[in-house]
Structures are given as structure tokens and as C-alpha cells.
Amino acid sequence: MPRLSPARTLLLCLAGMTAMAHATAAEPDTSVTTLLGITPSEESLDYVRTKQQFQLHTLLTEQRHPETMDLSRRIGADTVAGLQALFAVDRDVARTMNAVADDPARLQALQRASESMQRALRDGHRLYFYGTGSTGRLAETLESGLWRPFWQRAAQQPSWAKIEQALPGIADRVRGEITGGDRALISSLEGFEDLQLIGRLQLQDHGIGPGDVVFAVTEGGETSAVIGTALRGAEVNGNDPSRTWFVYNNPDDVLLPFERSRRVIGDDGITKVNLATGPQSITGSTRMQATTTSLYALGVVMEHAIHALLAPLLDADEMRALGFTETPDLAARLRHFALLQTVVASTAPSLSAWTDLEAGAYADGKHATYLAQRALMPVFVDVTERAPTFRLAPLDRNDASERRSWIQVWTPTRDPSEAWRALLHRPFHGLDPALYEAPFSNEIDDPYLRRSALRSLALAGEEQQHLYDLAYSEDNMRRAGPAAGDVGTLILLGEESPDALGLEWLRAFNAAEAATVVVRVSRTSLPDSTAQAVEVASPGTRVLQLTLPEEDPLELNQVIALKMLLNAHSTGIMAKLGRVVGNTMTAVQPGNLKLIGRATYLLQSHVNAVLGSEAWARAHGEHAPLSYAEANAVLFDVIEQRRARPALAASPEVELCIVRILESLRTGRAIGWDDALALLGERTLDDYLAAFD
Template identity: 50%
Template sequence: MLTASAGCEDSKTSSSSDPLLDLLGVTPTDESIDYVKNKTQFQLHTLKTEQRHPRTWTLSERAPQDLPGGLDMLFSVDDDIAQKVQAFVQDSSLVRKLSDAIEKALLERRKIYVYGTGATGRLAKEMESTFWRPYWRKIDGAIKAKLEPHLGSAIEERLIGEMTGADRALISSLEGFEDLQLIGRLQLKDHGITKGDVVIEVTEGGETSAGIGTVLGAHDQWKEASGYDAAEASKYLFFLYNNPDDVLLPFDRSRSVIQEAGITKVNLTTGPQAITGSTRMQATTIETFILAHAAQDAVGRVLRGLVAKGVLTTDDLARLGFAQEVSLEKRLEGFAGLLAEVKKTVPNLAKLTQLEADTYRDGHFSTYFANRGLITVFIDGTERSPTFRLAKLDRIDATQRQSWFQVWTPAKDKREAWQAFLGRPFHGLKSEIYRDPFAAIEDTYLRGAALRSLTDAGDEQQDLYDFSFSDASIQRTGPKPGDLGVMIAVDDESSQLADSKSEFDRFAAVFDGAQAKLGLVVVGAGADPEWRGASKGAPTIHIQVGNTNDPFGVDQQIALKMLLNAHSTAIMARLGKVVGNTMTNVSPSNLKLIGRATYLIKLHVDDVFNDERWQAKHGKRELLSYAQANAVLYDVIPYVKDKQSKGDQSAAEVSLAIVRILESLRLGRRVSHDEALDRLKNGGGLNGYLANVRTQ
């Protein structure tokens, strides 16, 4: 069968002579040869989500010169979400089917299992720990007593948000796991999900192996039972994704789901992302918005049904946040309005974005402080690392800070912080469930990666990270002069900002006292709040989005997400970690990201080869083959790992590979890794290098 990446399967690098690779002194490794020939199902550059968006094409040039214009550019891509959501307003049948399934699960006391990988895995955690658990936990005892005979006890436990690698993967993805359908099946079993439970797999690209393993594993439970009915199974099994079917069908694993009648497909394609391939942005925004509102709609209908039965009163319903009946379509229709409110913040947001970018450029660090917005803030912060090649969150045993970003929440210690974060105790992977199946994996690379990652996925991992706003955290990684503290207040938390007894004011006082800078983001309706930093000109961003008839607070979290996504991306564009609108600092930590890195190398080298100024000086030449780009990538990966092990975070695989190729051709000799890195450091990074190399 012809695969989607067949056009890039140039295997000439496996021959004895390749002039370009000979010039570079590169011999394709066995891993590279295997990747090009046998891992075509992970070469995903044909996907819509991997294409460059025309509205952000020049982001890396715009953001440093005109930051408000750069932010406007980023937010303009969210208009694609509004257009897609409006299509669901016109035909809500698929989202309604999803809501019906959640309603049925509640009434039948079944589990609702939301599974994802990477950014969508963090989305799954947010479904559980930001929307679902807090809603049911805040219900008073009298109403809860009325509900339990009809819905059962511990309703808050009913929705499970799980990600590939479990809770430890919230910190950073675990190498090898994403590429395995096996782990999705094993985690399904680990959580005791059985036929009749609702299973919702969320995948940005529509091709994530682990997630596909989950939904196919759930479908197998139906097929193995007597009297299998595909139409009935499709009422319980869902697949949410963000690429057109015709683009995904050439990939075997995607096709196995898309063509399965027993699984309901909800296609949420919005098109290319604001940053090429960065599905942490528009893809997960629409997925979170659609899924969270479907769940909220289901809860509202369940509660209204109990009013009709005389179990609850209309006063009870009002106290539960559903005083007015709002249709699912009306909830979805609200996206355009909340996006408009986010866009209004650009003038003030630009001040915070510049302040944080300057903080990092000057060698300082940021600390975000959040409670209700904790997971949304945490997700944006941790997603910066793989997207822009930043150090991962620091462990408590780190001898010095490496991660530019950390997040604190009101808690007395690390265990209490995890409880505040998740709404439950930390869950790791139990090695006894996973080790033997992993050991039986045939592929050498995947087997080794999975077994290595398993050692970093257990319950003990919770004690390596501390997000508490505690004396221990302040002593360990507290603010220094020039650092930045950013507070995130959601809804009525803004009333605490001026209260000298509140944790918000204490946080501001700690940073103010350390001669650190401050910033504030408020999400909620009402007047701008008073707070410690206001009189000193600290940036204050206020998103005017309330939660009337939105008891889950979906719109407030979505607004905060879009703002933080644009903010952190614009910071990195100002710091030169974006080229055009491509993530050239991506970390190739799994098979999908190796494919993305390979394609980015080819994309930028080919742009130079096609430039008339380069051709005038160096002549025309064949475009870089995919196999050549991959061989150079695999050659540079060990060099970067060695640099990182010695504390040098300046090297990035894609940038180094591009410079090695172009400099070697320009000079007519082999340019070493060290020379390429020195060229990047002294030439304004990859942006500066690419701007000049065409005329050198």
C-alpha cells in the first residue's frame, strides 16, 4: 500500500556514496535507515496540522519588532476555531451524541474515560481535575444527599482523565510511550474500563498510536461480547481528532479507527496551527471547548431530569449553576464572544509578554501562581519545553535552576500541591502491569524506550517535584532580583488580590520584597481589581469573561488557555526560538517528533536552495531528500544529548543540522558540530543565520 510519506522515501543515503553526506562526513546510522524505510507511518508532514499557516508566516520577524502585531497575528488563527465551532452550532448531532453518552453514563453509574497523549493527555487531566471534580466537590451536603440515591455516591470519581504515561507525564512526555498502541490498551485495563463505559479518545493529529490503542482496545471489548452491534457500540466509543479523513486514511492505525463503524468520529479540523505542528494551540483549544461543553450539557440535562421527577427543586438547580436552560448550541455559539474578549487584551498583554521575554533574555526566571487556573497555567508552562527546546521542570534535587518557568499553588507541601492539582492522590504506572508486555515488544527501539521510561513513571515520581507555595519552595527556588512573578486569578479569586491575609497578596509581597517583577492576569467579569502591583505599573491583563450559566467555568479556562498560548509563543518568537512560524527548536523525543524535525530540516534547507540569491552564488542543486535530512538529524542527536548532559542547553538538533548542511556547502568543506553551534551563537541564532546565508 502507498503510504502518506512515500514521496519522501528516498533511500539513496543507504548506498555507498552520497556527495552531500560525504561532504558532511555523515554515514547514515542503522536507526536512520530503519526510520526512513520502516517508520513511514510516523512521517506525518502531510497532515494539515503540520503545515504552515499563512497568517503567521512572518511571526519571527513581526514579534520582535511589533509585539502587539505579533499577538494579533497569533490570535487571528483562533478565528479558524470560531468558524469550525459555528459549523457544529449549525449541526450539533455529533456533539449531541457525545453529550448523550455522558448523560447515559451518569444515570447508569458507569465510568467516563477520557484519554490523550501529550497535549491532549493534559487536556484529559483538565477535564477531570479542572471541570469535573471541582464541580461535584463544591455541591453542598443537602443537595448531594438528594442526588446520591439516583446517581450513586462519589460522582466526582466517575470521569477519569488519563494520559499516556499517567500523572508523571504531566511534567514531560515519556519517550517511547506515545508510539505504542500497547500502552493505550494496558492503561485502559489498568483503570478497569469495561464494555458499557464511555471511552473518549482525544488526539490532535488523529494518528497517535497510544490513543488509537485505547479506543481500539475498548472496541475489542464490544466485539468480544456476544451479540455485537456496531451502532450500539458507537454510542459509547468516541474519537476526537483534528485532520481531514482523506489525509489520515493512508496511515494504517488512523484508518483502522476512521473506517470502524463501531466508533463515533468527531472531526474537529481547523487547519494549520499558529506555529507549525504545535497542536497545543488551536487543536487542543477546540477539543477542550467541545468536550467540556458536551459534558456540562449532559450534567445540566441530568439535573433538569431530576427536577422534573421532583428530586431537586428549581432553587437547587440554581444553586447548582443551571438556573437558566441553555442549549448545547447556545453554549457553543459563545466561543466567538469569548475570543473577542481575549483579543481586547492585546495592548496590556504585550507589556507582560515583553517583560517575561526580557526576564529570560537577562538570565532570570519566572514563577506563576495559580489556584483555579492551576492546570491551565501548568499545561501552557510544561508545553513550552518540548515545543521550544527548553529545560524541563526542575526536580527538587536540582543543584541549580535550569527551567525558566515554575508554577506554585497554595499548599503546605508537595503532596498537598499534587492533591490541589489533581483533586485526588497522584497515580503512577504500576511496573508489574507494564514491564512484561513492554519486554515482549519486537521493535528494538520501542522496547528499549518503553522500558527506560517505565522506570520514571511510578508513584515515587510525585516526590521529585514540588509546586507548593511553601517556605521550602521559597528557600529552594524563591525569587531573586530581576525574576518575575505572575499571578493568575480566575473569577472571584480577584477579590483576594488586595486582601493582605490572602495567599495571592503574600505571593506578591514575597516577590516585591525580593526586588522581583510582578504581573497579573485576571479572568472574570467586573471592574479591574486593586492589587499590590497596580501602583507600581506592573502589567495587569483582565479578560472580561464570566461564568453565568457556565458552572464548570469552561469559557474562563478556554479564554485563559488561548491567552497563555499566544503569550508564551510570542515570548519564544521574541527570543529567536521560532523561525517564520516553525518550531525549529523542537525536541525529537519520539518517532512523530523525529519525523517533524526531519521535515523542518528539509523545509528550511530547501527554502535556501530555492532562493535566487543563493543560486547566484552557489548554483542550483537538487533539493534535500528526506533521507538525507534524517541522516544528518540522527548524526547530530548524540552531540546535543552530550551538550545537555553537561548543562549546555544552547544546542538544538534542527538548527544545528540546517547550519551544518548549508555552511558545509557554502564553504566547500565539512563543518563540525562545534563550528555550527558557534555560528548559531554568534550569528543571531537560526533566524539571523538564515537571513544572511543566502547572500554570503
């Protein structure tokens, strides 16, 4: 398929600028809404007039990246080229890391963050990382993917007795929390992220108090729940800025118009760490470069703090046994990301075979299963983040009557409870209604947010862990075992090799005529004996290896490399399957106030790109741009229609809106939602829009 023309690319950029210019219109133009017979609903009017704080299309992270503007068509024609484009955007992360390393103020801030960690841990206090959605999974990765595994490895060393004596209970001194508790790792709990209240309550839930250090992480810099955490953290620590940190990925000047962002940026009791990176490879998908940036920077700081804590206790050999061969240099460590990015990007040709394989399985109605142990957290994060980004069904519950999820994640244990322990390295934590229900009922003024929060609270308790089985168990094999044409991928991290259950799992997939893949990210190549065992278990297994031989005590490099690899792989799959148009997530589900704003902006931008094109002007004459209020009115109409007519759920709201608006304007008469659905049943939105190039 053809790539977007330069003119089309320019129009899409200009359409975004037009969208911004029209975003504050309080009333819709009558042209499109009148043609479609749509009267703006009270919800839409209220959203445009009073919810400007959730209309976030001006943020840098919400803009379109020029490197991937034509991703959907490029990867459709050449998978390697598409993956290379995705990896190229990670160079923005390297630029940010270099910029921080070269900026004395920001570098000193990270140095102070390390010192703050050290002081708190020496004094018996705790570190608390908090985020929402992608940054919530980042927070849990810092705890369960980096911190706890490091201390478990340390506990196997002869030096552990000295460590435990000097730093008793050190392994339990870090907590990473996602808005909504551990259940939100699986899928978002709507209504929570729009509340500063829940951020305060979850901090209280974990008993965070004076002396503890709080890191509130939000890629946008505007997430209400995270801001609530930061403000409460400053409050409990007497406004000591060394105890509360706010980490974000947008420039201050684009955040200051938002009252909640302005409040935290202007708070002297909070230290701000600005890691602005730029547009994401998929517009607004901050699971990509934004979280890579924050995870790497905070991981580097954590690694630095651990070294400083242990160096006075251990000799050089004992430090070397833990992976520390030299004193960490924060600036050098940040600059090292550029090399890491280059090495990961070099995998595009070999990665493409796996991407094509998994995309082909989904296209044929088949499924994928991932098996991981040490890599379980980064694998689980990537898989679960695919659902909201590309509008996929979340992981199936144990009691599901049918399989809806395209993918599942298992770990090599038979016990579902042990599987959760393998993921979290601690007990599952849910939200207790005894702490949350009364504040939600009494302190949330907005009725929409109050209803959403109370509904989600019912899905966030401790019992939720028993509804999801992540084990390689008999029940899972019976419910969702491999079938011919499926894909099974075993992912190894560090010096890990598949254990007996892992090899049995490969044999089971091979016996079912499912394709098998082994991916290993490590400091060394897969041993010959292990490669032979894999080949015996499942002949013809594809093996993808990524070797990163440098010092890596927390396995931070390996976790980040695997994250970037998986992000490109899963995004590439979805772009090949039509879940992305250009580099926009037109399948976005407008399930909260922020996502309603994103959906409005996306449909407005795509419509205006067509209306502003020479091809449209020649064929149909000039037409005024679609205003933000018009776009929002049409969006709310389809949301309401979908509630009453489930058949419309076959296509995403944004795509239905784009086609209905453009086709009505093209023909000069209103077409209905059913007509738009029928057109999308005949061809993808990408192909439909290509006709206007």
C-alpha cells in the same frame, strides 16, 4: 527586523510541498551527504525505509500557517502585532465550531455523545478521557480542571443532598488520563506514545469495562497510544459505537494512508468526531488550536450532559445557583466560541506588557514563578508544555543540584501533598510496574521502543509525586525563592481573590525586588478592595483583567480563555527569544519517532526554501532540493555526535543541521559541526537565514 518578503513566504510553502514529494525516497542523494562526509547510519536507513508510519509531515496540523509565517521577526519588532497574529489563528477554531454547528451529522454526533454520557452516569458507570501529550493534558483538564471543581462547588449548595441521592458518587465518575500517568503531566515519557499497548494497559489499569464510555482524543489522529485505547474501548464494550469515541483534528483523507489511523477510522464499533481545524500557529504545536478545539467541544458536551442530568432533579432557582440559567443549545454554544475568541484577542495590547516583562527576565538570566489555585490546571498545563515545544528544561525536581528550569508553578499551600491535591482534586496516579513491566518486556517487538518504554516506566511510578514540590513552601522558597529581576505572576480564575498566602507571596516577591503581575479571568472585574490589597502587598503590581460575563457553569469559557491567553503569551515569549524561526519550532527535540519525522521535515523545508530562492540562484547557481532521506541522514549524524560531544547541546539539532548544510553548500566545502555551532553562537538561525532573503 524586516518581515519575510512575499517571495520568501511562498518559497517556504513550496519547500514544504517539495519535502512531501521527496519524503518517500528510500536512499539519500549523494550530493549533500558526500560533501559532508556522512554515511547514513543504520538507524537512519531503517527510519526512512520502515518508519513511514511516523513520517507525519503530510498532516494538516503539521503545515505552516500563513498568518504567522513571519512570527519571529514580527514579534521581535512589535510585540502587540505578534500577539495579534497568534490570536488571529484562533479564528480557525471559531470556523471549525461554526462548521460543526452547521453540519447535522457532526452536531448529532455530539448530541449522541451527551446522551451517552448521561446514560452511563445515570447507570453508575464512568467516563474515561485519554490522550497523549497535549491531549493527555486536555483529558486531565476535563476531569481536574472542569468536572471535579464543578461538583465541589455544587457540594456547597443546599441542593447537594438531592444530587447525591440521585447520582451517588457523581464527582468520581470521570477520569482523565495522560499517556504515562500523572508524572507525564510534568514532562513526556519517551517511547510511550508510539505504543498501542500502553493505551490498552492504562484503560485496564483504571478498570474501565462494559458500560463505561471512552473518549480517545488525539489531535493528529494517528497517535498509537490513543488508538490503542480506542480499539480496546470498543472491544470491552462489545463494539457499541455509543460507548467509544475517537476525537481528532486532521481530515480523514490525510490520515487514511497510515495503517493505524485507517484501522480506527474504519472500525464500526467506534464513533468518530472529526474536528479538523487547520495548521497551528506554530507548526505542529498542537497544544495551540487543535487542543483548544477539542477541549471546547468536549467541554460543551459535558456541560450539556450535566444540565440534562440535573434538570429533572432541581428547580429553576437551584439550577441558577449552579450557573445554569437556560437549557444549553449545543449549536449555539459552539458558535459562541467566535465571541470568546474576539474578546480574548482584544487583550493583545495589554498582554504585551506582561509578555515583554517575562521575556526580558529570561533574556537577563532571571526566572519566573506562577502562583495559582483555581487556575492551577490550565496554568500548569501551559507551563509544562513550553518545555517540549521550545526545548526548555522541565520543572526542577526537589533534589536538583542546580536550577535548570526557567519557570516554576506553585499553589498557595505549604504542604506539597496538598499542592498535588489542588492540581488533580484526587490522589496522584502512577504506573505500577507489576502491571506494565511484563507486557513491555514481552509484547514490544521493536528493540528501540522496548528499551524506551522500560526506561520511562521507571520514571512513572507513584513515588514521582514526592520528587516535585508545587507548594508555596519553605523548601521551595529556599531553593527557588524570588530574586531581583525575577517575575512573579498570580493568576486568578472565576470569582477568586488572593487569599492570605497569596498576598504574602506578593509581598515576598516585592521585598526581593521582583516584578509582580496579577492576571484575572472572571465574570466580574476585580473588586476595589482586592485591588487595594494587591497594591498594598506589592506596590506597582501590573493587573491584567479579562471579563467574560456570560453563563458559564463549568467555568469552561474562563478556562478556555485563560488557555488561549497563556498560549499566546508563552509562545510570544519564546518567539521573541529566538526559540522559534518564522513559525517553526526549530528547537524541537527529536526524542521519539514522530518528533524525528518532524525534525527531518523542518530542516528539509528550511534548506529547500533557501535553495529555491532567487538570491541563492544568483549567488551560487541552482541546486537540487534536499531529499527527505538526505535530511534524515544528517539529522541522525548530529544526534549521534551530540551523544559523544555534549558541547554540541548548546544548539538544537535542527538548527545545527540547517547551518551546516547551507554553509557547506555556500562555500563549496564541508564545514564541521563545531563550525556550525560557532556560527549559531554569533547570531540566531533566524538572522542567519535572513541573509538569504
